[in-house]
Amino acid sequence: MEAVRNDPYKNFHFRVYFGGIAVAPSAGFEECAGIDVERSTGEGLGDRAESGMRKIVGINKITDVTLKRGVVRSSDLNDWLHQVREGTPGGYRTVFIELRGNFPDAAVRRFRLERARIVKHTSGPLNAGGTDVAIQELVLSCEGLNIG
Numbered sequence: 001m002e003a004v005r006n007d008p009y010k011n012f013h014f015r016v017y018f019g020g021i022a023v024a025p026s027a028g029f030e031e032c033a034g035i036d037v038e039r040s041t042g043e044g045l046g047d048r049a050e051s052g053m054r055k056i057v058g059i060n061k062i063t064d065v066t067l068k069r070g071v072v073r074s075s076d077l078n079d080w081l082h083q084v085r086e087g088t089p090g091g092y093r094t095v096f097i098e099l100r101g102n103f104p105d106a107a108v109r110r111f112r113l114e115r116a117r118i119v120k121h122t123s124g125p126l127n128a129g130g131t132d133v134a135i136q137e138l139v140l141s142c143e144g145l146n147i148g
Contacts, residue, residue, distance in 0.1 A: 005031045006102040010136065011130075012100050013099070013100040013101075014029070014032060014097060014098055014100055015028070015097075015098045016028070016032070016067060016095065016096070016097050016098075017096040017097075017098070017102060018027050018076045018077065018080055018093055018095055019080075019094065019095075023064055023097075026076040026077065027067075027069065027077055028069060028075070029068060029069040029138075030066040030068060030069050031047045031066075031067070031068040031069070032065065032066070032067055032068075032097055033065070033068075033143065034063045034064055034065045034066050034067045035063075035065055035111050035147075036062070036063040037060055037061070037062055037063075037145055038060070038061045038062075038063070039057060039058065039059070039060050039061070040055055040057075040058030040059055040061065041055045041056060041058055041141070042055070042056045042058055043055060043056065044056045045065075048132045049087065062142055062143070062144070062145045064119065064139050064140060064141050065095075065097075065113060065116075065139070065140045065142065066137065066138070066139050066140075067073060067137070067138045067139075067140070068136070068137050068138075069135070069136055069137055077086055077138070080093060080118065081121060084117065091117055091118075092116065092117050093115075093116050093117070094112060094113065094114055094115075094116065095112070095113040095116045095140060095142070096110060096111070096113075097110070097111040097113070098110050099111075109147065109148070110147075110148050111145065111146070112145070112146040112147075112148070113140060113142035113144070113145060114142055114143055114144030114145070114146070115142060115143040115144060116140045116141065116142040116143075117140065117141055117142075118138060118140060119139050119140065119141045120137070120138070120139035121136075121137070121138055121139075121140075122136065123136050140145070
């Protein structure tokens with residue numbers, strides 16, 4: 001177990017699992033953005049005379065999560081993309097994103113995306129004359145987000 005820290009964890013040390021925690025991660029992404037939950041509010045009449053207007057809590061809105069990485073062969077990702085394209089069962093997955101500590105086995109925070117599905121997949125740009133790494137982008141939409 002990693003000792004309690006006063007300094008923040010690095011944001012580049014994480015693992016992504018498609019379809020649950022397995023022995024090995026499904027992919028190594030270099031960027032993960034959009035793990036956000038927003039709760040809408042409205043105004044309503046208070047139940048006490050002194051309170052005036054009250055804020056009423058609405059529904060949760062979970063933003064799409066964007067993962068970017070260098071293009072690497074991943075059978076888990078390819079199988080999932082095929083299921084989404086064909087509309088076969090298995091298009092929804094539970095995706096885990098783990099923030100890792102300084103030690104290889106220490107997960108300090110885990111984000112669980114429930115009923116996640118691929119809404120956008122981009123490969124490229126591919127340029128034979130360039131020297132940049134080809135970036136693959138994956139955008140996931142989910143129906144639930146748990147942070148643990």
